[in-house]
Amino acid sequence: EPEVTQTPSHQVTQMGQEVILRCVPISNHLYFYWYRQILGQKVEFLVSFYNNEISEKSEIFDDQFSVERPDGSNFTLKIRSTKLEDSAMYFCASSEESSYNSPLHFGNGTRLTVT
Amino acid sequence: AQSVTQLGSHVSVSEGALVLLRCNYSSSVPPYLFWYVQYPNQGLQLLLKYTSAATLVKGINGFEAEFKKSETSFHLTKPSAHMSDAAEYFCAVTGNTGGFKTIFGAGTRLFVKA
Numbered sequence A: 001e002p003e004v005t006q007t008p009s010h011q012v013t014q015m016g017q018e019v020i021l022r023c024v025p026i027s028n029h030l031y032f033y034w035y036r037q038i039l040g041q042k043v044e045f046l047v048s049f050y051n052n053e054i055s056e057k058s059e060i061f062d063d064q065f066s067v068e069r070p071d072g073s074n075f076t077l078k079i080r081s082t083k084l085e086d087s088a089m090y091f092c093a094s095s096e097e098s099s100y101n102s103p104l105h106f107g108n109g110t111r112l113t114v115t
Numbered sequence B: 001a002q003s004v005t006q007l008g009s010h011v012s013v014s015e016g017a018l019v020l021l022r023c024n025y026s027s028s029v030p031p032y033l034f035w036y037v038q039y040p041n042q043g044l045q046l047l048l049k050y051t052s053a054a055t056l057v058k059g060i061n062g063f064e065a066e067f068k069k070s071e072t073s074f075h076l077t078k079p080s081a082h083m084s085d086a087a088e089y090f091c092a093v094t095g096n097t098g099g100f101k102t103i104f105g106a107g108t109r110l111f112v113k114a
Helices: none
Strands: A005-007 A010-013 A019-024 A031-037 A043-050 A053-057 A065-068 A075-079 A088-095 A110-114 B003-007 B010-014 B019-026 B031-038 B044-050 B056-058 B064-068 B073-078 B087-095 B102-104 B108-113
Touching: A005 A088, A010 A019, A019 A031, A019 A088, A019 A110, A043 A065, A043 A075, A043 B102, A075 A088, B003 B087, B003 B102, B010 B019, B019 B031, B019 B087, B019 B108, B031 B064, B031 B073, B044 B056, B044 B064, B044 B073, B073 B087
Parallel strands: A010 A110, B010 B108
Antiparallel strands: A005 A019, A019 A075, A031 A043, A031 A088, A043 A053, A065 A075, A088 A110, B003 B019, B019 B073, B031 B044, B031 B087, B056 B064, B064 B073, B087 B102, B087 B108
16 A cells, blocks of 8 residues: 655754655645644644645744655655754655545654754 | 544553543534544554544444534544554544644543453
């Protein structure tokens, strides 16, 4: 069964550094998402992306965050200048249709640790 | 705006016992509701979804959920718990308000005792 893949599985970075988290969504999916989960807390929506533009973003997704689909397969999340509170598990997801009609398929996540 | 509330951050049952995980939703539009499961060090996987076709929804691994509009609930049940059911379960809602955003509840960790 096709799956969403995320790299790296773990990323350690120093505060103030830029990080790029990478995702390869399922190939025929058109909608892409980033969520994060701070340890022990709920899964929080960050951003949705469709037709090469952001569809919706949360309050968490401020100017330090950006997303890009640089080619036909990758979907990236960039954090420009990391803060300690950015430490979390970041999940990429994709769906065939809008999430109103079809469920999300999640990757296994990237654990980001900011020191 | 949509939201879901999961009652109980932890639920513990004995193997073979009934599993009941509670979820209440709030939505200004007819909601699409989902249950996802998360095993350790993995992403979330879909258990089942409600899309208004039937109020009782059957999912994978013997789980089912019933949509009750009058109670704004979408509780997840399984008649007989198995050790392999131990995981974190998330209720989620999507409303057709544009933006394609799915909102997750805080999660309920299920423990299964031998």
